[in-house]
Amino acid sequence: DTEVTQTPKHLVMGMTNKKSLKCEQHMGHRAMYWYKQKAKKPPELMFVYSYEKLSINESVPSRFSPECPNSSLLNLHLHALQPEDSALYLCASSRTRTVNEQFFGPGTRLTVL
Amino acid sequence: GIQVEQSPPDLILQEGANSTLRCNFSDSVNNLQWFHQNPWGQLINLFYIPSGTKQNGRLSATTVATERYSLLYISSSQTTDSGVYFCAVELSTGTASKLTFGTGTRLQVTL
Numbered sequence: 566d567t568e569v570t571q572t573p574k575h576l577v578m579g580m581t582n583k584k585s586l587k588c589e590q591h592m593g594h595r596a597m598y599w600y601k602q603k604a605k606k607p608p609e610l611m612f613v614y615s616y617e618k619l620s621i622n623e624s625v626p627s628r629f630s631p632e633c634p635n636s637s638l639l640n641l642h643l644h645a646l647q648p649e650d651s652a653l654y655l656c657a658s659s660r661t662r663t664v665n666e667q668f669f670g671p672g673t674r675l676t677v678l
Numbered sequence: 679g680i681q682v683e684q685s686p687p688d689l690i691l692q693e694g695a696n697s698t699l700r701c702n703f704s705d706s707v708n709n710l711q712w713f714h715q716n717p718w719g720q721l722i723n724l725f726y727i728p729s730g731t732k733q734n735g736r737l738s739a740t741t742v743a744t745e746r747y748s749l750l751y752i753s754s755s756q757t758t759d760s761g762v763y764f765c766a767v768e769l770s771t772g773t774a775s776k777l778t779f780g781t782g783t784r785l786q787v788t789l
Contacts, residue, residue, distance in 0.1 A: 598777075607764055607779035608721070621776065653719050657777075665709060665768045665775045669721040 568592075569670035571656050577676045580646060586673045588639040588656030596620075597639040598667065599631060600655040608655055614639060615661070646677045680705045682767055682780035690786045691755045699750040699783045701765035708775065709768040710741050712750050715782075716761045724750070724763075755787045 569590045578584050588597065596615045600608035613621035614633040628650075630642040639656055653674050657667040681704040691697055701710070712724040725732050725739040727748065732739050736755075741748040748765055765780040 602719075607782055610776055610778075613776070655719075655721065657721075663775055665777065666711065666723070666726040667766075667777055668723060669713075672719045674719070 569656055569658055569668055571654075571670035571673050573673060574671065575674050575676075577678065578643065578646065579678050580648075582646075583642070583644045585643065586641040586654055586656075586675075588641075588670055589637055590658040590668075590670075591637055592658065592668070593636075593660075594658035594668075595636060595661050596659045596665070597633060598657040598659075599639070599641055600657065600669075602653040602655060602672075604652075612641075643675075646675075648677050651675055651677045680707070680767065680769060680778055682765065682778055684763075684765060684780040684783050686783060687781065688784045688786075690788065693755060693757060693787055693789055695755050695787075696751070696753045697755060697785070699752070699763055699785075701748040701750070701780050703746050703748075703765075703767050703780075705746070705769075707743070707767040707769060710743075710748050711766045711768075711777070712739055712748070713764045713766065714759075714761050715764060721764070752785075755785075757787045757789065760785055760787050 599611040602608040612631045617633045632640040653672045655672045656670040659665045659667045683702045709728040713721045727741045729743045736753045738751045763783045766777045
């Protein structure tokens with residue numbers, strides 16, 4: 566099973582809201598990733614978790630807060646977002662951060678009003 | 679940082695035609711993946727190919743790491759092949775690995 570699941574599929578939120586995106590994999594992978602993709606652009610890396618520890622933060626604003634409660638789950642907490650944060654948010658996982666064939670979830674399409 | 683350029687940026691094919699997509703990268707990489715992003719945004723793994731040639735049905739890929747390029751061949755294209763094709767390269771920075779995506783090739787296959 567090479568499935569990564571993400572919820573919700575779509576999210577609309579106001580600039581004062583707090584929401585969370587969720588990602589789950591049951592492939593026993595120990596590295597998980599968040600990417601952001603704007604329309605007609607390639608995905609851009611935001612965060613990397615390796616063995617439930619934050620390994621890379623690509624200078625992402627603090628209004629995005631990642632969390633890895635266990636090896637199967639990855640959350641992205643959102644607070645005080647701006648309209649320019651509207652994008653497709655993709656989660657991925659790989660066996661480890663050095664064995665790096667990444668498998669992606671279907672994404673959450675976020676709109677910030 | 680590393681530059682990953684794909685060509686052509688846009689491609690329109692008639693069903694049944696063949697095509698070659700190219701990915702050039704500016705530095706040595708540990709690995710390379712090819713993805714197909716469908717119209718709903720799902721990134722589908724096509725190949726994990728640090729070097730050499732692989733084939734999967736109508737698709738095949740070749741990476742020449744020493745010359746810093748990879749090619750994706752699509753034969754007998756179908757309308758379901760439409761979407762955006764990305765190559766992505768893996769860099770190892772010592773403490774972690776990063777996947778950097780290319781600029782993408784947008785493919786439309788028409789009847």
